[in-house]
Amino acid sequence: MSEQALPTDVRVVVNSIGLTKADYRGNPSTLCQGCGHNSISSQIIAACYELNLYPEEIVKFSGIGCSSKSLFYFLNRSFGFNGLHGRMPSLATGALFADHTLRGIGVSGDGDTASIGMGQFKHLLRRNMRLVYIVENNGVYGLTKGQFSATADQGLELKSHGINPYMPIDIAWEALVGHATFVARSFAGDPKQVKELIKAALNHNGVAVLDIISPCVTFNNVDHATHSYAWGKNHETALHELSYVPRAEEILLEYDEGETREVELHDGSVILLRKLGRDYDPTNREAAIKVLEEANSCHCLITGLIYIDPNQPSMWDIFQLTDTPLNRLKENQLRPPQETLAELNRVFQA
Amino acid sequence: MEIKLQIDEQLKTESKIINDFSITVATVNGSGSQTSNAAILRAIFKMGIPVSGKNIFPSNIQGLPTWYTIRVNKDGFVARKREADILVAMNPATFVKDLESLIPGGAFFYADDIRLAITRDDIVAYPMPVKHLIRQVDIPAYLRDYVANMVYVGVLAQMIGIDLEKIRQALEFHFKGKAKPVEINFGVVSLAAEWAKENLEKKDPYLLQPMNATSGLILTDGNTAAALGAIYGGVQFVSWYPITPATSLAENLQQYLPKLRKDPETGKNTYVVVQAEDELAAIGMAIGAGWGGLRAMSSTSGPGLSLMTEYLGLGYFAEVPVVVWDIQRVGPSTGLPTRTAQGDLTFVAFMGHGDTQNIILMPGSVNECFEFAWKAFDLAEQFQTPVIVLSDLDFGMNQWMGRPFEYPDVPMNRGKVLWEEDLEKLDGKWARYLDIDGDGIPYRTVIGNRHPKAAYFTRGTGHDEYANYSEDPEDWHALLNRLKKKFETFKPYLPQPVQEKTEGAKINLVSFGSTEPAIQEARAHLKKQGITTDFTRLRSYPFTDKVKEICSHYERNYVIEINRDGQLHQLLRMHFPELASKMISYAYTDGLPLTAKQLVDFIVSKEKQDE
Structure with a gap:
């Protein structure tokens, strides 16, 4: 079939590797209508399309819950593994x-x-495995119908569970103190920022944590909750406007240097951070801790790239593996020659 | 009624007892006695005399009593023997008890700085001036404590006739050829031997004489064997978490992999070893790697396996190849973490929730630890399912004689994996869970396959043949039954029972794992008492019809195992209810390896009852 055969009003838009947006699509979502998770899935699709990534070169992982189900709703041409509750980090590491x-x-x-997965989450950060780790954070257990999660605000009232008496766990904060080399927070209702952060995260040589406040439209959308749309829209403070620029493109010059800070990623590509109000340096860990602490005290939502360290070695740098992927090595590369066993036997012999 | 072992009585009446005794060394944990004991053991082995070494140690780093038992036996019976013929007492805390435990006529070597009375006159006591001799050695003071235990090596060598040159070779093995520690330790051994020669008069009957019974054999432990077997099986990914008695398996992998598995041209690694944060993560990583197309494994013991159970259940259902070694210790709970048992059998057989069935391999020698380590990968990949290898502390951490390790005799079986060119030929038409071949085993692709139709979604939830989410009752029913079919398909590929038959035997001794040496010794004693037995050692689960065929042949099958409830006995009766009346359970657990004597006592009393 040639292109001429198509009706003249249909134009197939492709990216620079010749794939259409449809090549990045997943199955239709079965999550609730209006769920912030669906919006995040759309931005994952957009980010991969715009970065010209082959879906076959991406692998998807999840644990258990509404968020984890969303894996099925994007990148059908990518392998995916829906693992166990809180134990996606280990699964992804091995795979x-x-x-x-x-x-x-x-x-x-x-x-x-933030509950069963806290241990594996923290250890994933320590190892700096090259993985984009998105937390679709709504402060509530959706799939089991509306119990408090560990990130729920203290004092939050939910229909069938009363008032939450406990302090919340702050995932961005945990990531930062856990030595994550890329920590960002965003809001599902801000698709452009979500997309730019995902693009930057995909090019980070290490673990990239994105804590995305993604309101639960069914069980936790009371206006005063941090994880609601109304609250998020009203209290969001972006650290900076963000553009991710792949190395090949030269749009850097379009930006006024006085307003931007460039962060170079491992592959030479650059993230541009447009600072709003203050001079924020995301490579400064102390400043990042301070900005999160300030946000906590003023009860506001800091969004954007909170911290990045592009220079830490990733797990790949540590393990020194063959250039050929391990799963393509042949028997002669995996089974040591016979004479080596004869030598070992001699050592153990009488 | 207690049955006297005639053979022992006969030997004791003679003036000399040659190459047939056991030595127990009582020391304090953490005092460096491992090197001394290993040197004695390997030196005797190098003299050509059959030997085994078992460490009866506490769950403690330093300060608690520990005993090392060496069994020397010219006929090759090297199972644990309860009684010590020679005792080396280095620990004041257990001195009195140790002295009491020695058999009449036994030899008692003791450190003379222990100011306790020798209260028995039916034994031979030899004082050893350990502190005095160590002061004469020209080494820094801080090293003296570490080499003090070499004094008893030297004294023993002189008194029972261990070849000093063999001790030097054993030390070279232990220190991997490093000259300095060999020199220091051997210096103490020589000094002590010289002292004993001049100061002690031999009054006990125990003597070693060189033989030719270990020529060509190796002396090693099951965890070393398993690690090497895995390496020759092409292991690519190891994730583990420390737990006694499985730790040394992973540590051996860490020791040998860098030597054996670097790309010869680039020096880059063809393997990954990750010490995980816990067993939950260790198995998560291994399942991820197995799914990704790597030969992946973990090693653990009972408590760790409990933590791994949920992921292994997912591995079974999502059809992910992975190998897990369970080096069994005594449970329930932390139990006796440094003692041996065979108590995880039924747990492993049904591990997982819902309808789960697992392949279990049960090695019965250090050679099978090696062999099953590489075979486990073939089976896991061929049948796309977790394979559990059931070893135990006795195998894992104690020293056993074996034949030289045999190089795998078949090429690796990587199972039904489709790569880009395969999908090209199929025009992209394939489905992950479709049983094309009718054997219950579908085809799989692995990550990194760039074909646009290669990807599929793996999940623990219900799915159809195309890996799509499904709650359809028919899909669920069909999937679980296909998995069951797979379980039937792989039975003939599993290691079949090992059998030893004797003319006219009416009873059969059935076992698995590490109990064979005690059983073989028991069979020899039983034969002397007119009880002829056959022997069957099971090597895998699920059982095949071969097991049924064997057991149905006998009037009585004694099912022998180291646990309380007779777990093998339970499984055999469950699978072959028609044979239940022919199965007699001998299940005993106290944390220690089985002895021939306890088995002989049991079977003789049962058989007498029967007459």
Whole structure:
């Protein structure tokens, strides 16, 4: 079939590797209508399309919960593994060793990450595994119908569970103190920022944590809750406007240097941060801790790239693997020659 | 009624007892006695005399009593023997008890700085001036404590006839050829031997004489064997968490992989070893790697396996190849973490929730630890399912004789994996869970496959043949039954029972794992008492019809195992209810390896009852 055969009013838009947006699509979502998670799935699709990534070179991982189900709603041409509750980090770590040329996207939720998954989350950060780790954070257990999660605000009132008496866990904060090399927070209702952060995260040589406030339209959308649309829209303070610029493009010059700070990623691409109000340096860990603490005290939502350290070695740098992906090695590369066993036997012999 | 072992009585009446005794060394944990004991053991092995070494140690780093038992036996019976013929007492805390435990006529070597009375006159006591001798050695003071235990090596060598040159070779093995520690330790051994020669008079009957019974054999432990077997099986990914007695398996992998598995041209690694944060993560990583197309494994013990159970259940249902070694210790709970048992069998057989069935391999020697380690990968990948290898502390951490390790005799079986060119030929038409071949085993692709139709979605939730989410009752029913079919398909590929038959035997001794040496010794004693037995060692689960065929042949099958409830006995009766009346359970657990004597006592009393 040639292009001429198509009706003249249909134009197929493709990216620079010849793929259409449809090549990045997933199955229709079965989450609630208006769920912030669906919006995040759309931005993952947009980010991968715009970055010209082959879907086959991305692997999707998740744990258990509404967020984890969303894996099925984007990138059908990517392999995916829906693992166990809170134990996606280990699954992704093992799997990505099979082929170090692939990029991993993990999707988790506040229940999955901040409760059973806290241990694996923290250890993923320590190891600096190259994985985009998105937390679709709504402060509530959706799939089991509306219990408090560990990120729920203290004092929040929910229909069938009364008032939450406990302090919340702040995922961005945990990521930062846990030595994550990329920590960002965003809001599902701000698709442009979500997309730009995902693009930057996909090019980070290490673990990239995106804590995305994604309101639960069914169980936690009371206007005063941090994880609601109304609250998010009213209290969001963007640290900076963000554009991710792949290395090949030269639009850097369009920006006024006085207003931007460039952060160069491992592959030479650059994130541009447009500062709003204050001079914010996301490579300064102390400043990042301070900005989160200030946000806590003034009860506002800081969004944007909170911290980045592009220079820490990732797990790949540490393990020194063969250039050929491990899962493509042949028997002669995996089974040592017979004479080596004869030598070992001699050592153990009488 | 207690049955006396005639053979022992006969030997004791002679003036000399040659190459048939056991030595127990009582020391304090953490005092460096491992090197001394290992040197004695390997030196005797190098003298050509059959030997085994078992460490009866506490769950403690330093300060609690520990005993090392060495069994020397010219006939090759090297199972644990309860009684010590020679005792080396280095620990004041257990001195009195140790002295009491020695058999009449036994030899008692003791550090003379222990100011306790020798209260028995039916034994031979030899004082050893440990502190005095160590002061004469020209080494820094801080090293003296570490080499003090070499004094008893030297004294023992002189008194029972261990070849000093063999001790030097054993030390070279232990220190991997490093000259300095060999020199220091051997210096103490020589000094002590010289002292004993001049100051002690031999009054006990125990003597070693060189033989030719270990020529060509190796002496090693099951965890070393398993690690090497895995390496020759092409292991690519290891994730583990420390737990006694499985730790040394992973540590051996860490030791040998860098030597054996670097790309010869680039020096880059063809393997990954990750010490995970816990067993939950260790198995998560291994399942991820297995799913990704790597030969992936973990090693653990009972408590760790409990933590791994949920992921292994997912692995079974999502059809992910992975190998997990369970080096069994005594449970329930932390139990006796440094003692041995075979108590995880039924747990492993049904591990997982819902209808789960697992392949279990049960090695019965250090050779099978090696062999099953590489075979486990073939089975896991061929059948796309977790494979559990059931070893135990006795195998894992104690020293066993074996044949040299045999190089795998078949090429790796990577199972039904489709790559880009395969999908090209199929025009992209394939489905992850479709049973094309009718054997219950579908085809799979792995990550990194760039074909646009390669990807599929793996999940623990219900799915159809195309890996799509499904709650359809028919899909669920069909999927679970296909998994069951797979379970039937792989039975013939599993290691079949090992059998030893004797003319006219009416009873059969059935076992698995590490109990064979005690059983073989028991069979020899039983034969002397007119009880002829056959022997069957099971090597895998699920059982095949072969097991049924074997057991139905006998009037009585004694099912022998180291646990309380007779777990093998339970499984056999469950699978072959028609044979239930022919199965007699001998299940005993106290944390220690089985002895021939306890088995002989049991079977003789049962058989007498029967007459």
